[in-house]
Amino acid sequence: MSLLAFGLNHRRAPISVLERAALDETSLSQIIEAATASPDISEHLVVATCNRTEIYAEVTAFHGAVADLTAALTQATDITQDDLKAHLDLHYGDAAVAHVFNVAAGLDSMAVGESQILGQLRDALGRGQSEGHVGTNLNALVQQALRTGKRVHSETAIDEVSRSLVGEGLDAAEEHVGALAGAHVLVVGAGAMSALAATSAIRRGVAELTVVNRTHERGVSLAERLGARARPAHELAQALADADVVISCTGSTGLAITLPDVADAQVARGGLPQAFIDLALPHDIAHEVADLSEVTRLGLAELGDRLGPGGSVPEVEEARTIVGDAVTKHLGQRAASIAGPTVRALRSAAQQVVERELARLGQRTPGMSESDRAEVDRAVHRIVEKLLHAPTVRAKELASDGRFGEYEDALHQLFDLHAEGGAL
Incomplete structure (x- = not known):
């Protein structure tokens, strides 16, 4: 018996794919029924969030379980076989155990350290227990992961990591373009990290805030909450030209902002300085934009360098240590069982x-x-x-x-x- 973590998440799949993998009650029930019927899966639970559709399963045969889960996901959603070949995030054995613990601790979230995942994982476990498809092994795993996640939040400042990264990015932007009061800030993306960046920018007194998102409705929703302006994705070029500071966190697996995009914006701006803050993983903004004379670009690595030695964020390293110790302990208990x-x-x-x-x-x-x-x-x-x-x-x-x-x-x-x- 081995653990399998199977699915799609923001690290491997673009938002467009995650949206097609989103589960409603009908599709969720279909996947649960298919996994329960699989002869190679003895226990399972489904975790479905806006940035994650994953199945954690105790399996007796790797290839058979993967085939059954592939069929279940493609039949219950608009996801295709090609989508899974390109973007599937798959972990097996000890790596799957570590993945579940990292998810519970918020270390695998788009907004690092967010605690909402604890409730989502707890709800998934509760459903699995009530419907009878979570057994002894999976229950022990998720319960321990939840306890570890709570410990990470109580013993470290992981909750502040995303705020620290955003704050450091805004500080760096001010060093390049001047005080943000009176500046025009563009936020590309509408997820949790983008919302945090937009809120932080408003608190610094920016003159204008614009949100651009691939799904315009989500961009409008975020902009309305903040009293900002939303522009559709096809207006990105003009939005770039108007912005003094650009903050991007789209969850895309490809570049959201390319070197030609920024070069064109610089021409339109007449060479006025611009700061680009890339909060995405993988990165949204081409590294080469930093070579343009009036442009600065800081990604997660550069922000990490500003926050701590060697690009490490102390709170994240503390959390990883706690999670690593907990994973080792659980693997020992699992082996004994x-x-x-x-x-x-x-x-x-x-x-x-x-x-x-x-x-x-x-x-x-x-x-x-x-x-x-x-x-x-x-x-x-x-x-x-x-x-x-x-x-x-x-x-x-x-x-x-x-x-x-x-x-x-x-x-x-x-x-x-x-x-x-x-x-x-």
Whole structure:
């Protein structure tokens, strides 16, 4: 049994693909039914957010499970096989466990450190439990991931990371174009990070704020909340020419703003300075725009350099340490649980043999004293315990390394073991 994390998210798929992968109640139920029917999937839950459609599953066969989930997602949504080939985010085994923990901690979110994912993951778990498609292993995994996520938020300042990055970006912009009070700021994108950037810019007293988003309705929604202006995506060129500061976080897998886009904007502006702040991962704005004489560009790496040595953000590094330790601990517990049934079966079988032989000995030696009988009993149990110690330890080690399968089969064949007991 191994964990599989299968799906689409903002790191691998553009917003246009994520929108087509969005699940309503009908499509969510279809995927759940398909996963439940798969002979290669024993447990599963579906996490569906605006930037993520993922299925976490305990599987007995990797290729069979992937094929079944691929069919489920393509049949329930507008996603195609080609979409999945290009953008599927797939994790297996230990990597899948780490992925779930990173998601719960907000380290895999578009707005790093956001806590909304905890509630979304908790809701998915609750549904899986109530409908019976989350079992012991997946429940233990998600519960521990949720506890780790809560710990990250309580023991670190991860909640402030996105605000710190945006604030540092605005500081850098002011160094290049002057005070933001009176400046025109363009925000490209309408997700959580874009909303945070737009709100932060308004608090600094910008004269005008414009939002451009591929899906115009989402851009309008954000602009209306902030009293800003929304422009459709086909007006990006003019919006770039009008802006002193451009902040981009679209979730696109390709460039949202190219070198020719910025070069044309510079010509239209007559060479006035412009600052470009790229908060996207992967990046939205071509690195080469920084080579233009009146342009500065700062991405996440440059903002990280300004916040901490080597481009690291201390709060994120603290969170990663907590998550890493929790993943290691959970993998150990998981290995023990995987080996547990076979180890218990082996010990149960051995205990049955001991009890039968001691009973037979008692019948054959009615004259043996109680003290001698007790000593024989202790000696036999000590021998069995010593004989079983090495295979027990080795079973857990192999399970931890993901190599328990062949060892398990050998034990079952050699000792004729059953689920929780056996023949020997």
